[in-house]
Amino acid sequence: MTHFADRLCAAVEQKGSCVVVGLDPRPEMLPPEFRPGPDDSAEVIAERIRLFHRHVIETVAPHAVAVKPQIAFFEVFGPAGLSAYLDAISFARARGLLVIGDIKRSDISSTAEAYAQAHLSPDGADAVTVNPYLGSDGLKPFIAKAAENGKGVFVLVKTSNTSAAELQDLLVDGEPVYVRVGKLVRRLGAERVGERGYSLAGAVVGATQKESARVLRETMPEAFFLVPGFGAQGGGAEDCAPCFNRDGLGAVVNSSRGILYAYQKDEQHAADRWREACECAVVKMKESLEDVRNKCRAARDRG
Amino acid sequence: MTHFADRLCAAVEQKGSCVVVGLDPRPEMLPPEFRPGPDDSAEVIAERIRLFHRHVIETVAPHAVAVKPQIAFFEVFGPAGLSAYLDAISFARARGLLVIGDIKRSDISSTAEAYAQAHLSPDGADAVTVNPYLGSDGLKPFIAKAAENGKGVFVLVKTSNTSAAELQDLLVDGEPVYVRVGKLVRRLGAERVGERGYSLAGAVVGATQKESARVLRETMPEAFFLVPGFGAQGGGAEDCAPCFNRDGLGAVVNSSRGILYAYQKDEQHAADRWREACECAVVKMKESLEDVRNKCRAARDRG
Numbered sequence: 001m002t003h004f005a006d007r008l009c010a011a012v013e014q015k016g017s018c019v020v021v022g023l024d025p026r027p028e029m030l031p032p033e034f035r036p037g038p039d040d041s042a043e044v045i046a047e048r049i050r051l052f053h054r055h056v057i058e059t060v061a062p063h064a065v066a067v068k069p070q071i072a073f074f075e076v077f078g079p080a081g082l083s084a085y086l087d088a089i090s091f092a093r094a095r096g097l098l099v100i101g102d103i104k105r106s107d108i109s110s111t112a113e114a115y116a117q118a119h120l121s122p123d124g125a126d127a128v129t130v131n132p133y134l135g136s137d138g139l140k141p142f143i144a145k146a147a148e149n150g151k152g153v154f155v156l157v158k159t160s161n162t163s164a165a166e167l168q169d170l171l172v173d174g175e176p177v178y179v180r181v182g183k184l185v186r187r188l189g190a191e192r193v194g195e196r197g198y199s200l201a202g203a204v205v206g207a208t209q210k211e212s213a214r215v216l217r218e219t220m221p222e223a224f225f226l227v228p229g230f231g232a233q234g235g236g237a238e239d240c241a242p243c244f245n246r247d248g249l250g251a252v253v254n255s256s257r258g259i260l261y262a263y264q265k266d267e268q269h270a271a272d273r274w275r276e277a278c279e280c281a282v283v284k285m286k287e288s289l290e291d292v293r294n295k296c297r298a299a300r301d302r303g
Numbered sequence: 304m305t306h307f308a309d310r311l312c313a314a315v316e317q318k319g320s321c322v323v324v325g326l327d328p329r330p331e332m333l334p335p336e337f338r339p340g341p342d343d344s345a346e347v348i349a350e351r352i353r354l355f356h357r358h359v360i361e362t363v364a365p366h367a368v369a370v371k372p373q374i375a376f377f378e379v380f381g382p383a384g385l386s387a388y389l390d391a392i393s394f395a396r397a398r399g400l401l402v403i404g405d406i407k408r409s410d411i412s413s414t415a416e417a418y419a420q421a422h423l424s425p426d427g428a429d430a431v432t433v434n435p436y437l438g439s440d441g442l443k444p445f446i447a448k449a450a451e452n453g454k455g456v457f458v459l460v461k462t463s464n465t466s467a468a469e470l471q472d473l474l475v476d477g478e479p480v481y482v483r484v485g486k487l488v489r490r491l492g493a494e495r496v497g498e499r500g501y502s503l504a505g506a507v508v509g510a511t512q513k514e515s516a517r518v519l520r521e522t523m524p525e526a527f528f529l530v531p532g533f534g535a536q537g538g539g540a541e542d543c544a545p546c547f548n549r550d551g552l553g554a555v556v557n558s559s560r561g562i563l564y565a566y567q568k569d570e571q572h573a574a575d576r577w578r579e580a581c582e583c584a585v586v587k588m589k590e591s592l593e594d595v596r597n598k599c600r601a602a603r604d605r606g
Contacts, residue, residue, distance in 0.1 A: 079382035135466030163438030
């Protein structure tokens with residue numbers, strides 16, 4: 001069983017990509033061939049989502065390192081939605097993609113253990129996102145289960161939304177709360193570092209605040225960052241630069257709508273050619289981020 | 304459509320009870336007649352859980368004001384587990400119990416909207432628990448959906464676990480983070496106060512720290528507190544006293560294992576009489592908390 005962070009490093013290098021494609025199924029945005037009607041049942045909609053994702057996964061598999069299904073959009077459709085979520089996980093893993101379950105769960109002790117058992121089982125996602133508000137009691141059960149099954153955890157440290165500042169930026173002895181959380185994640189992940197120098201305990205760090213990303217990169221050098229907010233949320237490839245280490249590793253970057261529904265903003269591809277629009281978008285994102293990763297390594301090589 | 308907090312006040316007064324029974328289905332703790340075998344599938348286990356909860360709900364309905372299914376324990380069993388969760392909600396509501404979905408979800412904007420749509424639909428739970436780490440962006444969509452559908456929200460403010468202090472107790476300008484979160488919840492709930500003076504935006508406040516409960520009671524007078532940690536987690540009825548307002552309202556108190564699996568610690572009732580053990584436990588808890596609520600009102604009446 002290979003350590004999650006070693007698998008992630010190997011996949012980034014093999015594919016030449018740090019792109020994560022977020023699977024946010026919004027029925028009203030699906031290409032016309034999958035879009036449900038107003039009277040369709042949850043089961044019918046979930047089935048259309050399942051099929052759409054299978055096409056997306058086959059389209060992005062050569063260019064992305066992982067997919068990140070956002071479970072909220074599946075939960076809307078109840079048990080059938082959860083089945084579509086699980087189908088995306090197994091289908092993506094079978095096609096050589098890592099899967100990050102964006103579940104942002106939080107609880108303590110045996111309840112956190114139950115979440116970890118539910119979402120980090122051998123057949124489950126390769127990693128999940130978790131929320132740190134409950135402190136280490138809420139993180140340790142996920143980290144322990146990840147260690148047991150060769151999986152990873154990304155702890156919400158600094159999110160990309162505007163109101164993140166209301167709690168995460170509060171100053172404690174001159175230090176923002178998010179740095180405190182970063183230090184906690186580093187401490188909890190310290191014994192779980194793989195051969196490549198990265199821990200299975202990673203962090204969600206928004207790309208929209210360059211300065212906080214730079215501080216967190218120093219605070220937690222062994223953490224892989226999962227960077228949301230590329231494209232639709234306003235961040236571009238250059239904004240992600242502070243999230244990488246000098247080895248060009250240490251971060252993967254997510255885009256959801258900008259890739260899934262690229263056909264809606266792509267004048268070159270009609271809706272019936274949504275796959276080409278999707279592929280163009282993921283390739284373009286990959287290339288712009290490879291430029292950034294190459295600059296990181298060039299800076300290191302220059303000393 | 305009646306405001307959630309008004310429904311909650313009316314239910315507490317009509318039943319003479321502020322007891323919430325937590326539904327934490329742990330297969331290995333189920334009474335023997337429901338306990339699954341080691342080779343049973345997720346579907347078989349979920350069905351046994353579903354039946355067990357229907358018995359529990361009928362047993363506690365006269366004595367409890369609400370049930371609180373903990374979704375983590377259902378998610379372990381995949382789509383079948385989620386079906387059992389939804390069955391507990393509809394079965395409990397049909398028997399006059401309110402339902403608090405313990406989901407501790409967190410996300411922003413359209414993703415939080417999706418969670419709210421999934422869990423606070425007209426047929427869903429009457430209220431859910433949510434996590435404040437993302438700030439008001441992560442809370443407003445839940446509060447808006449709750450307002451739309453006559454539902455409620457309990458925001459994690461001060462949890463009952465040991466490591467809660469690592470983040471929640473950090474001092475910001477001399478004030479703990481949990482008080483900051485409490486003020487945020489009060490602000491977001493201010494426009495959503497019902498006829499009885501309580502907001503649909505409530506708070507999770509652990510009973511294990513009397514002093515923080517007292518401070519939070521003053522910080523957020525319009526918030527209903529959902530108090531975990533009774534019984535199994537160490538808190539008793541007297542510890543809950545600071546969570547109530549002087550009207551004897553303003554808090555509901557949860558016990559999970561102490562009621563569901565009371566038969567395991569009850570020498571008077573053999574395992575085949577687990578229902579009687581469950582009923583004895585919920586009645587005892589109700590009575591001890593009614594004493595506390597009566598003392599609150601007596602103190603008010605004395606001036």
